[in-house]
Amino acid sequence: MSWKQTPKVELHLHLEGAAPPSFIRGLASEKGMDLSAIFKEDGGYAYRDFDHFLSVYEAACSVLTGPEEFQRLTQAVLEELADHGVVYAETFVSPDFCGGGDLEAWKDYLAAMQEAHVDGITLKGVITCIRHFGPEKAKAAAVCAAETYGDFVRGFGIAGAELMGKPSDFMWSFDCAREAGLHLTAHAGEWGDAASVRDCWETLGIERIGHGVRAAEDPKLVEDLAEAGVTLECCPGSNVFLGVYPTLSKHPIQKLREAGVMVTVSTDDPPFFDTTMTKEYEDLERTFGWGEEDFAEINATALSAAFCDDETRAEVAKRLEKK
Numbered sequence: 001m002s003w004k005q006t007p008k009v010e011l012h013l014h015l016e017g018a019a020p021p022s023f024i025r026g027l028a029s030e031k032g033m034d035l036s037a038i039f040k041e042d043g044g045y046a047y048r049d050f051d052h053f054l055s056v057y058e059a060a061c062s063v064l065t066g067p068e069e070f071q072r073l074t075q076a077v078l079e080e081l082a083d084h085g086v087v088y089a090e091t092f093v094s095p096d097f098c099g100g101g102d103l104e105a106w107k108d109y110l111a112a113m114q115e116a117h118v119d120g121i122t123l124k125g126v127i128t129c130i131r132h133f134g135p136e137k138a139k140a141a142a143v144c145a146a147e148t149y150g151d152f153v154r155g156f157g158i159a160g161a162e163l164m165g166k167p168s169d170f171m172w173s174f175d176c177a178r179e180a181g182l183h184l185t186a187h188a189g190e191w192g193d194a195a196s197v198r199d200c201w202e203t204l205g206i207e208r209i210g211h212g213v214r215a216a217e218d219p220k221l222v223e224d225l226a227e228a229g230v231t232l233e234c235c236p237g238s239n240v241f242l243g244v245y246p247t248l249s250k251h252p253i254q255k256l257r258e259a260g261v262m263v264t265v266s267t268d269d270p271p272f273f274d275t276t277m278t279k280e281y282e283d284l285e286r287t288f289g290w291g292e293e294d295f296a297e298i299n300a301t302a303l304s305a306a307f308c309d310d311e312t313r314a315e316v317a318k319r320l321e322k323k
């Protein structure tokens with residue numbers, strides 16, 4: 001069956017990483033910037049591996065030079081999400097790419113993003129620092145998040161190169177965000193192993209884990225995550241595309257779910273990984289035999305772990321009931 005119309009919740013989506021290549025190419029040509037090196041002949045993004053992905057990602061961000069560009073980007077992303085049945089999404093956005101961590105500039109970018117609107121879908125923001133940009137930049141990102149916590153800004157997290165630095169380097173930022181009332185998540189267990197997941201979880205006191213799938217390598221950690229009810233923001237297509245697992249059948253999402261871990265499904269950076277939420281569902285159906293009840297459970301899990309307020313949660317729950 002086609003899963004395109006099925007209402008969906010997506011918790012792990014990088015706003016800049018969701019930029020369609022045609023959108024970035026269009027902006028580059030408006031600004032007279034030559035970004036041809038980051039595109040393949042067929043128009044998609046061109047990169048060799050994860051490190052190269054991060055630099056192509058940053059090059060693509062270089063055309064997003066002001067609030068207006070972020071408004072247009074958010075609008076384009078919302079339209080694409082709605083086309084795939086997404087009724088609620090949380091998007092990671094980095095102050096580093098929105099005014100370089102300056103609070104006043106950040107507020108202008110944020111206001112512009114919130115101008116974007118598509119009926120039937122709610123978007124919330126999770127402000128992310130970038131691990132390979134280092135702890136000082138992370139502090140500025142945390143201050144931006146803490147000072148703008150509210151209806152749109154709901155959470156704080158960390159993305160980027162997981163193998164650089166240690167979670168403890170970012171404790172100040174996570175404490176700052178927690179004290180301001182923000183929910184917390186962190187990328188871990190994508191490139192790092194189960195020990196990296198435990199370190200991030202225990203050191204930063206996060207409620208959800210971005211990816212987290214390499215936890216499957218440590219049975220005790222799997223048991224502890226299940227018992228604590230920690231939600232994993234799994235992005236199976238991203239993991240297979242980037243080579244964390246050779247095929248979807250080797251991805252541990254099913255095993256983790258069977259062990260009682262709260263798993264959810266997201267796309268991460270859809271045009272970079274040639275995916276959409278519809279494609280993720282189709283692939284999970286084909287590989288693990290997931291059907292309507294499984295996806296309903298996955299969406300219920302995602303909604304209960306969403307960083308929104310309870311009024312929004314109740315509204316989204318109604319959208320999920322509609323087929």
Ligand code: ADE
Nearest residue numbers: 014017159160187268269
């Ligand atoms: N930033 C965007 N996508 C990412 C990923 N898959 N891992 C870490 N940082 C990211």
Ligand code: ZN
Nearest residue numbers: 159187210268
């Ligand atoms: Zn991610």
